[in-house]
Amino acid sequence: MRTIRTTEITEQIKEMCIEANYFLAPDMKQAIEDAASAEETKIGRHILGKLCENMKIAGDDGIPVCQDTGMAVIFMDIGQDVHFEGGDLESAINEGVRRGYREGYLRKSVVGDPLIRENTKDNTPAVIHYQIVPGDRVKITVAPKGFGSENMSRVFMLKPADGMEGVKQAVLAAVKEAGPNACPPMVVGVGIGGTFEKCAILAKKALTRPVQEFSELPYIREMEQELLEKINQTGIGPGGLGGNATALAVHIDTYPTHIAGLPVAVNICCHVNRHAMRVV
């Protein structure tokens, strides 16, 4: 049994909210730079060049990469031999978000009730996904999610007979519909299988995988590569203004499902695909 104080979690989450919003992870940065050098259209090169400049200004000047600093999505993979002390965990996580968004000059973009729509003014609450895993560590992933791209995400309850072809069509349909609204070049997270909610969580978590790290399953890896190619042939391009770089990566995760179903979730993320990860 290992004891972790919840104040430690607060502190880590505070720092991670700020870090994720000021610096894209090295894999994302690299992917955008690679896309800039591979882009064939003039307008596409122009936009990608500006995105590189934008990342530099954000880091140098201490200003968020994008003004939509997102709703804080947090994955907590908690070792089953961990014992928390010093107050309840959920409050500690939200306190970290509150401090991070205040001290980091991040935008407060959360409304307390989806219909009454009053801003909570501190960006809480976060959306938290807990998982109990073996061991005595806690892996924290903070992934602030912007809603330009979130709004273009979709869940499809396909039929088993739709098969792989059906999945590919669903992903392409979602990407085409997203177009310029999702601030391309995008990262596309796909969850296949499970249930209605499980596939959506898979898709969300797939976005936190390092860009261009492919699936371990050979047939899924092939699908990731094929979809990326097809997406980049749509012509949508950077900013939706035309070009090759419509997506930087397609990440697919799968889970067993029911004999009667084939759930597919497509979680679209923009080029500001933020994720900070730490192990406590």
Next chain:
Amino acid sequence: MEKYIQAPLDEETIKDLRAGDFVYITGTIYTARDAAHKRMSEALVAGGALPIELRNNIIYYMGPSPAREGRAIGSAGPTTSGRMDRYTPALLDIGLKGMIGKGKRSGEVKEAMVRNGCVYFAAIGGAGALLSKAIKKSEVIAYEDLGTEAVRRLEVKDFPVIVVMDADGNDLYERAAE
């Protein structure tokens, strides 16, 4: 083509703008996004006054991150314009001439743009740090309680945008996805 223009807009300037032009805006523009549009629309329906004069002006769909001490504004890139579509035709019909945002517009907005001779610009989505450099002054002028969604008056210098839809209804997004 690269063009340098002044805001507020005039007819001559708008006529000269073509979908695909790279444009640099200098002058005064206003911000408003979802919640401010809802309030303005309610004010119009109730026959009340709007907090800003729309005639010949440009609205930037943007809600900034907070400014650090000594800076005009925080990160300040565009939000998705389509969410404002429901409110937009009424604003275009009473004189709004330009919009800056990102993403597709509805058929109704396009019609209202052509009918009134208006222009829709895109700023680069997700480039809020870069775009903040072109904003020299920012002041909340209405709906302060809305926080980031308040209406702001911005003084901009060579603010970089691209014409997506011109007053003749040409649409750069449609061309891109062909």
